Amino acid sequence: MNFASDNVSPFCPEILEALANEGKSSAPAYGGDDISTQLDAAFSKLFETDVAVIPVATGTAANCISLSALVSPYGGVVCHHEAHINEDESTGVAFFTGGAKLLPMEGPTAKLEADELNQFVAEQANRGIHSVAPECVAITQATELGTVYSVEEVNAIAEVCRKHDLKLFMDGARFANAVAHLGCTPADITWKAGVDILSFGATKNGAMAVDAIVLFDPALKTRIEQARKRSGHLHSKHRYLATQLLAYVQNDVWLKNAGHANEAATVLADLLCQHGAHLAHPAEGNELFVNLDLGVADKLRAAGVQFHPWPSLGANVYRFVAAWNTDIAQIQGLNERLD
Numbered sequence: 001m002n003f004a005s006d007n008v009s010p011f012c013p014e015i016l017e018a019l020a021n022e023g024k025s026s027a028p029a030y031g032g033d034d035i036s037t038q039l040d041a042a043f044s045k046l047f048e049t050d051v052a053v054i055p056v057a058t059g060t061a062a063n064c065i066s067l068s069a070l071v072s073p074y075g076g077v078v079c080h081h082e083a084h085i086n087e088d089e090s091t092g093v094a095f096f097t098g099g100a101k102l103l104p105m106e107g108p109t110a111k112l113e114a115d116e117l118n119q120f121v122a123e124q125a126n127r128g129i130h131s132v133a134p135e136c137v138a139i140t141q142a143t144e145l146g147t148v149y150s151v152e153e154v155n156a157i158a159e160v161c162r163k164h165d166l167k168l169f170m171d172g173a174r175f176a177n178a179v180a181h182l183g184c185t186p187a188d189i190t191w192k193a194g195v196d197i198l199s200f201g202a203t204k205n206g207a208m209a210v211d212a213i214v215l216f217d218p219a220l221k222t223r224i225e226q227a228r229k230r231s232g233h234l235h236s237k238h239r240y241l242a243t244q245l246l247a248y249v250q251n252d253v254w255l256k257n258a259g260h261a262n263e264a265a266t267v268l269a270d271l272l273c274q275h276g277a278h279l280a281h282p283a284e285g286n287e288l289f290v291n292l293d294l295g296v297a298d299k300l301r302a303a304g305v306q307f308h309p310w311p312s313l314g315a316n317v318y319r320f321v322a323a324w325n326t327d328i329a330q331i332q333g334l335n336e337r338l339d
Contacts, residue, residue: 001330002306003268005204006174006286009323012206012257018247019208022239029236036242043200043214046249048187052221054213054228055241059173060089061233062199062211064096067136068227069220070167070196073098075135077169078121082110082144082312084171096231101132109281110143114156121164136167141189142178145313146265146287149178151188158194168194173201173211176258177285191216202248206257206324210241257324261286264322268331272296272320275338280313288320289313296338303337 002008011019027033039053056062063085071077077093079086081104085093093102105120107113117137125133139157142148149157154170161168170190172178175198179186190198197220200212215221228234235241248254265286269279272288275296280289289310292300297318300307310319 001304001327003320003322004306004308006261006321006323007204009204009206009325011208012253012324014251014253015207015244015247018243019240022243027239029238030234031238031242033239033242035239035246038246039212039242040218042246042249043212046186047190047214047216048185049191049216050218052215052218053245054215054221054224055210055238055245056213056228056233057209057235057241059084059199059201059203059211060092061228061231062213063089063171064092065224065227065231065233066169066197066199066213067093067100067138068096068098069223070169071097071100071135073100074132076101076103076124076132077136077138078103078105078112078117078124078134078166079138080105080107080110080112080140080143083138083140084144084173085138087144096227100135103132103134109147110140110145111147111149111153112137112139112157114153114160117157118160118163121160121166125164134164134166136169137161138169138171140171140173142174142181142285142287145281145289146283146285147281148181148284149189150182151184151193154189154193154195161194167196170195170198172198173204174258174285175201176205176254177262180255180258180262181284190214202245202254204323205254205261207244207248210244212245258286261322261324261326264326264328264331265320267328268320268322271331271335271338274335280317286322290318290320291316292318299338300334303334305334
């Protein structure tokens with residue numbers, strides 16, 4: 001069983017079927033096809049407000065192109081030091097924004113806290129022209145450590161942004177897992193709370209290779225489209241990105257997949273804890289960070305289970321990531337291998 005990442009999972013059946021059907025005929029290129037023109041309406045219905053949707057093939061492109069519309073080349077983006085844009089996207093933010101600087105800060109379980117954010121921003125903004133003033137705050141939902149911002153927490157962070165006249169960006173690579181955990185509407189933790197742009201993840205949750213940039217101010221669409229073209233992320237066969245996204249949101253496939261991944265993570269957490277492990281912190285999405293006895297870790301590896309050590313949280317802490325297609329029966333079958 002592979003718990004190394006949810007990126008290892010295949011396409012889900014609904015997306016595979018949609019791609020096969022769309023692959024039977026020709027269509028206009030660069031987003032001029034009928035499928036692509038349905039995206040804005042489909043996502044506007046999902047988010048209960050008018051939005052504009054820009055598909056791209058990678059999460060890095062979704063994050064960095066989004067930030068290029070929210071921050072100037074000489075501005076700063078406040079984020080958690082564990083944030084994907086800080087730890088895993090090289091100098092992508094600086095490249096796409098023309099030089100903007102990341103301003104990482106601390107917070108428990110990879111989450112920013114409103115009071116500390118307010119103090120951090122105030123201190124940064126008062127340092128004058130010789131330094132970098134924050135122009136945007138970026139949060140990750142769900143976070144890189146598998147925790148989820150509540151509706152109240154997002155609202156509190158947005159209030160700090162309004163106080164300091166900052167934009168608010170949400171990296172939603174695992175947005176579906178967060179919504180499935182919270183049981184709220186997508187609107188509740190995005191535009192209603194004050195989020196300006198969301199990167200809406202699909203690749204980790206059953207798609208082939210697509211994430212959506214969701215603009216809660218549709219007037220930004222032209223600017224984002226220009227940035228996408230300039231950076232080489234406009235697909236000629238745009239319809240195959242749009243096809244995936246439509247199949248993903250229709251009939252709540254995105255939530256069904258995420259709910260299964262979350263459930264599988266919960267089952268795995270219970271099993272591991274029965275064998276002496278304990279969670280480094282509560283698991284709220286599809287990622288687990290677990291303190292494991294070396295003997296248990298060895299037994300899991302002997303059973304063919306793949307997972308990663310996570311030394312930043314401790315010498316014996318490991319990350320397990322469940323996916324939309326994780327077999328819960330197989331997890332339960334590990335019990336006898338660990339006895």
